[in-house]
Amino acid sequence: MKFYFALLLMGLLTQNFVLAKFLGICPFLGVSKKLDTSAGMSAAVVLVMVLATAVTWPINEFLLEKYDLAYLQTIVFILVIAALVQLIEIVMKKYLKPLYKALGIYLPLITTNCAVLGVVILNVDNGYNYPQSLVNSFAAGLGFGLAMIMFAGVRGRIEHNDIPKFLEGLPITLIAAALVSLSFLGFTGIIEGMGLM
Amino acid sequence: MAAEKKSLGKEFTKGIIKQNPVMRLVLGTCATLAVTTSLVNGFGMGISVTIVLVCSNIVISLLRKAIPNKIRIPAYIVVIASFVTLVQMVVKAYVPALDKSLGIFLPLIVVNCIILGRAEAFAGKNGVLVSALDGLGMGIGFTAACCAMGIIREFLGGGTFMTGLQSLLSVFGDGVLGGFDGIDFYKVFPFLEKLSLQPMTIMLLPSGGFFTFGVLMAVTNRLAERKGGKKAELNGCGSCPMAAICGADKAECESMKNAAAPAEKKEAAAE
Amino acid sequence: MDTVNTAPAKKESNFRLICVPAIVLLLISGVAALLLGLVNDVTKDVIAGREREETAAAMREVMRDAAEFSEEKTAENDVLYYEALSSDGSVCGYVFTTTGKGYGGEIKVLTGVGADGAVTGIAFLSIDETPGMGMKAQNDDFKNQYNGKSGTLGVSKTGRSDTEIQAITGATITSKAVTSAVNDALACFAKLNGEVR
Numbered sequence: 001m002k003f004y005f006a007l008l009l010m011g012l013l014t015q016n017f018v019l020a021k022f023l024g025i026c027p028f029l030g031v032s033k034k035l036d037t038s039a040g041m042s043a044a045v046v047l048v049m050v051l052a053t054a055v056t057w058p059i060n061e062f063l064l065e066k067y068d069l070a071y072l073q074t075i076v077f078i079l080v081i082a083a084l085v086q087l088i089e090i091v092m093k094k095y096l097k098p099l100y101k102a103l104g105i106y107l108p109l110i111t112t113n114c115a116v117l118g119v120v121i122l123n124v125d126n127g128y129n130y131p132q133s134l135v136n137s138f139a140a141g142l143g144f145g146l147a148m149i150m151f152a153g154v155r156g157r158i159e160h161n162d163i164p165k166f167l168e169g170l171p172i173t174l175i176a177a178a179l180v181s182l183s184f185l186g187f188t189g190i191i192e193g194m195g196l197m
Numbered sequence: 198m199a200a201e202k203k204s205l206g207k208e209f210t211k212g213i214i215k216q217n218p219v220m221r222l223v224l225g226t227c228a229t230l231a232v233t234t235s236l237v238n239g240f241g242m243g244i245s246v247t248i249v250l251v252c253s254n255i256v257i258s259l260l261r262k263a264i265p266n267k268i269r270i271p272a273y274i275v276v277i278a279s280f281v282t283l284v285q286m287v288v289k290a291y292v293p294a295l296d297k298s299l300g301i302f303l304p305l306i307v308v309n310c311i312i313l314g315r316a317e318a319f320a321g322k323n324g325v326l327v328s329a330l331d332g333l334g335m336g337i338g339f340t341a342a343c344c345a346m347g348i349i350r351e352f353l354g355g356g357t358f359m360t361g362l363q364s365l366l367s368v369f370g371d372g373v374l375g376g377f378d379g380i381d382f383y384k385v386f387p388f389l390e391k392l393s394l395q396p397m398t399i400m401l402l403p404s405g406g407f408f409t410f411g412v413l414m415a416v417t418n419r420l421a422e423r424k425g426g427k428k429a430e431l432n433g434c435g436s437c438p439m440a441a442i443c444g445a446d447k448a449e450c451e452s453m454k455n456a457a458a459p460a461e462k463k464e465a466a467a468e
Numbered sequence: 469m470d471t472v473n474t475a476p477a478k479k480e481s482n483f484r485l486i487c488v489p490a491i492v493l494l495l496i497s498g499v500a501a502l503l504l505g506l507v508n509d510v511t512k513d514v515i516a517g518r519e520r521e522e523t524a525a526a527m528r529e530v531m532r533d534a535a536e537f538s539e540e541k542t543a544e545n546d547v548l549y550y551e552a553l554s555s556d557g558s559v560c561g562y563v564f565t566t567t568g569k570g571y572g573g574e575i576k577v578l579t580g581v582g583a584d585g586a587v588t589g590i591a592f593l594s595i596d597e598t599p600g601m602g603m604k605a606q607n608d609d610f611k612n613q614y615n616g617k618s619g620t621l622g623v624s625k626t627g628r629s630d631t632e633i634q635a636i637t638g639a640t641i642t643s644k645a646v647t648s649a650v651n652d653a654l655a656c657f658a659k660l661n662g663e664v665r
Contacts, residue, residue, distance in 0.1 A: 014571075019403060020403050021231070021403075022227050022230045022231035022403060022406065023227060023231075023305075024227070025226040025227045025230060026224075026226060026227065026310060029223070029226065071282060071285075071286060071504065071508045071512075072282070072501070072504060073304070074278055074281055074282050074285065074304040074307055075275065075278035075279060075281075075282055075307075075500065075501075075504070078274055078278050078307050078308070079271070079274065079275065079278070082270075082271055082274055083271075111270075111274075111308075112308045112310060112313060113308065114227050114305045114308040114309075117304075117305060117307065117308050118301060118305055121301055121304055121305075122301060125301065125573070126573055126574065127574070166415050166418070166419055167411075167415050168428075169418070169428055170223065170411075170414050170418075170428075171411045171412065171414045171415035171418065172411070173411070174407050174408070174410050174411030174414060175407070175408055175411040175412075177407040177411075178404045178405070178406075178407035178408035178411060179404070181402075181403045181404040181407055182399070182404040185402065185404060188571075188641075189640065189641065192640070192641055192644070234599040234600070235599070260496070263492060264492060264496075265488055265489045265492060267485075267489055268489040268492065268493050271493060272492070272493055272496055275493070275496050275497050275500055276496065276500070278500075279500035279503060279504060282504050283503070283504065283507055286504075286507055286508060286511040286512075286515075287507075287511060289511065289515050290511040290514040290515045290518065291514070293515075293518055293522070297594070297596075300596055354599075354600055355599075355600055396600075398600040398601060398638070401598070401599045401600035401601075402598065402600070402601075
C-alpha cells in the first residue's frame with residue numbers, strides 16, 4: 001500500500017512526466033493555451049495510458065519475454081498503442097457519444113505522445129508488476145494533467161502581461177515552463193521525508 | 198525534372214537553418230530538452246535521429262506508391278519503429294555508453310514528431326533522392342540544435358566541454374584523437390574554485406533545459422526577424438504530424454465547436 | 469465510383485478496401501520483423517559479451533586482490549554473488565550485486581567484501597540519476613568512502629565517520645540508495661560467513 005502511495009506521489013510531483021522527465025512536451029506546449037482543452041487532453045491521456053499499460057504489460061510478460069523477443073518491444077508497443085487508440089475512438093464514437101465529444105478529438109494526437117509510449121516502456125524497465133504498472137501509469141497521467149492544467153493558468157497570466165518584445169510568444173512560454181519546473185524541484189525528498197521509501 | 202534537380206540543394210539546406218525542425222518548426226522538443234545535458238549526449242541523439250530519419254525517408258519514399266493511403270500512418274510507424282529498433286540494437290552493442298546516457302529516449306525516437314512529420318509531409322509525396330536529402334538536412338538541423346543546447350548546458354551546468362567524448366568514440370577503438378576526453382574548466386583554471394565560482398547545476402536539471410531552450414528560441418527569433426522571416430510559433434499542434442487528422446489543433450482555436458468536422462476527416466483517414 | 473458500379477464491382481472494391489491494405493501492412497511488418505530478427509542475431513552476442521566484459525572489469529575494480537572469480541551464485545533474498553578466489557584457489561572475499569532505489573530508478577551496485585568483512589570497493593552496473601547531482605555518486609571521492617567500512621552503514625549530511633557515509637550535496641536519495649545496496653551486500657556477507665564457519 002505504501003509503495004502505491006509513493007508511486008502516486010512520484011508521478012504527480014517528484015517524477016512528474018512533463019516537468020521532471022521531459023515526456024509529452026509537444027502537447028504540453030501545444031494544447032495548454034486554454035483550461036478546457038488542457039483538461040480534455042489530460043483526461044484522454046490518463047485513459048490511454050492506463051489502457052495501454054493494461055494491454056502491453058501482459059503482452060510483454062507472456063509473449064515477448066517468454067519467447068525471447070524483447071528486442072521487438074518498441075515496435076510492438078507503439079503498434080499496440082496506435083491500434084488501441086483507434087479502437088477506443090471507434091468504441092467511444094459508437095457507444096459513448098458525450099465522452100467522444102469531449103475527448104475524441106485528442107485521441108489521434110496521443111499516438112505520437114511520447115508520454116504514453118514512455119510510461120509503457122518505463123513500467124517494463126522498472127520491473128513493476130501488473131497492479132504497480134497500472135497505478136504508475138495512472139499516476140503518470142495525473143501528473144501530466146496536473147502540469148497541463150497548472151500551465152494553462154500560467155499561460156493565461158502571460159497573455160495579459162507586458163512581455164519584453166524579444167521574448168514574446170514561445171520563448172516566454174518556455175521560460176515560464178522553466179520556472180514551473182523549478183518550483184516542482186521543491187518536492188524533491190518529499191517521498192523520503194514521508195518515510196515512503 | 199529540371200525543377201526538381203534545381204531544388205535538390207534547397208531541399209537539403211532548408212532543414213538546417215530556414216526550417217530548422219527544433220528552432221523553427223518546434224518539433225521533437227522532448228528529446229531536445231531531455232538528453233542535452235552534455236554536448237556528446239546531444240550529438241549522439243542527433244546522429245541517431247538523423248540515421249533513422251534518412252533511412253525511413255528513403256524506405257517510405259520507395260514504398261509511397263505501394264502503401265494505400267488509408268494505412269499510411271500505421272505503415273509509416275512500422276517502418277520508423279523498425280529503424281529505431283535497429284539503431285537501438287546497434288548502439289547497445291557498439292556504443293553502450295550512449296545507450297546508457299540516452300536511456301528511454303532512444304526507443305522514444307519512434308514518436309519523435311520530426312520523423313513521422315517528414316514521412317507524412319515529404320517522403321510520402323516525393324522521390325527517393327529528394328527525400329533522403331530532406332531527411333539528411335532535417336537531421337543535421339536537429340543535431341545542430343541539440344549540440345547548441347548541449348554546449349550551453351554542459352558549460353554552465355558542469356563547467357566542462359565535450360566530456361564523455363571517448364565513450365562515444367569507443368567504436369573506433371581506444372585512445373582516438375589522442376585520448377582527448379573533453380575539457381574540465383575547473384581543472385584547467387584552478388583559480389575558478391578559489392573564486393568560489395560554482396557551476397550552475399540547475400542548468401543540467403529539467404528547469405535549466407526549458408530555460409536554455411527559451412533563450413535560444415528568443416535569439417533565433419530575433420535573427421530570423423532581422424532576415425525578414427517570421428517568429429517560430431506554436432500554432433497549437435499545427436506542426437504536429439497528426440495535425441491533419443487530429444482535431445485538437447482546431448479545438449484550440451474554435452473551442453471544440455467544430456469537433457465533428459475534424460472527427461469525420463479522421464474517420465476517413467482511419468477506416 | 470462506388471455509387472455507380474453494380475454489386476460484383478462493389479465486392480472487388482471491398483477487397484481493395486479491406487484486403488489490400490491489410491496485406492500490404494502485413495508484408496511491411498513481416499519484412500520488418502525478419503530484418504530485426506536477423507540484426508538481433510548479430511548484435512545480441514555482442515551485447516551479451518560486452519555486458520559480461522563490463523561486469524568482469526567492475527569486479528576486478530572492486531576486488532583487486534582476487535586472481536579469478538567463481539561462477540555466479542545465488543544467496544538468500546535472491547542476491548547474486550561471486551566468490552573471489554586468490555591465486556591458490558582459496559576464497560578471499562565475495563562480490564555482491566545488490567540494488568537500491570534511487571531517484572531515477574534502480575541503482576545496481578557491485579560491492580566487493582574482503583574475508584575480514586570490510587568493503588574493498590564498489591562500482592555501479594547501472595545508474596540513471598540526475599546529471600550533476602545523483603550522478604556524482606560515480607566520482608571516486610564518493611565511492612572510496614565505502615572502502616574499509618563494515619557492519620551497517622548510515623548516511624550523514626554533515627560529515628563522514630567510521631559508520632557514516634557523507635551524502636552527496638543535493639542527492640541524499642541517491643546516497644541512501646547506494647548505502648542501502650552496500651548494506652544489503654554486507655548483511656549477505658555476514659550470513660554467508662556464518663554458514664562457512
